[in-house]
Amino acid sequence: MPVPPTIDPAEVDFTAIRAQGAGGQNVNKVSNAVHLRFVVRTSSLPEAVKARLLALHDTRLTQEGVIVIKAQGSRSLEQNKAEALARLQALVDAAAVVPKQRRATRPTRASRERRLEGKAQRASVKRNRGRLSGLD
Template sequence: MTHAKILPHEVHITAIRAQGAGGQNVNKVSNAVHLRFDIHASSLPPELKARLLAWSDQRITQEGVIVIKAQEHRSLEMNRADALHRLQALVDQAAHVDRPRKATRPTHGSKVRRLTGKTQRGEIKTLRGRVSD
């Protein structure tokens, strides 16, 4: 499948207060980002939409909305870029289709080598037995 690009007007980004350590700054500055991307309303190809909706990912809601929260960085811009990057990575992962595996058979030489190795090993084991007079 081709590389699907996320259009900026399809993404809804909200600035929220971050959790965790940060002292007074965390209580007064909204640096975390809450990103919402509606799969149904997007311009993605129908096959990709179906693959995303079929995934059992905790970031995808029952209504088909991808929710990503980014609060790793101290600046709002870096968190916004991080959230968009993670959304694009999720879509790219869904767009990747593995090639079907072609079944192969062992060659004649590999079969012969395997069987001669087994017979040699068996002969070694028979020599470990009791010695008769």
């Protein structure tokens, strides 16, 4: 199995921002949350991985091909940087896996028969739900 490409830390831009949510005075005065920005097009990743990353339908990917990840789970700036970098690496690892090519197949005779039996049984249930005639 091939080794997925690793992210070069020099290609990643970190910006310290203030975190959202509860935390009181600490959240209001300390910028410990992190915005990670990674430009896919100019990165040193293999072209196939870049193409799969750019094809993702993910809210973290901008139209310019920049991945933006926000990490604010920890009170430490360094831990938030490490978390954001790990999430970016997980995204790249997922894009590095070549999707299996789907080959079209036809349903087997037994599966067609099971499907038709199920449809017949359902039709029978629905047919028997109606008003009964001839009981008067």
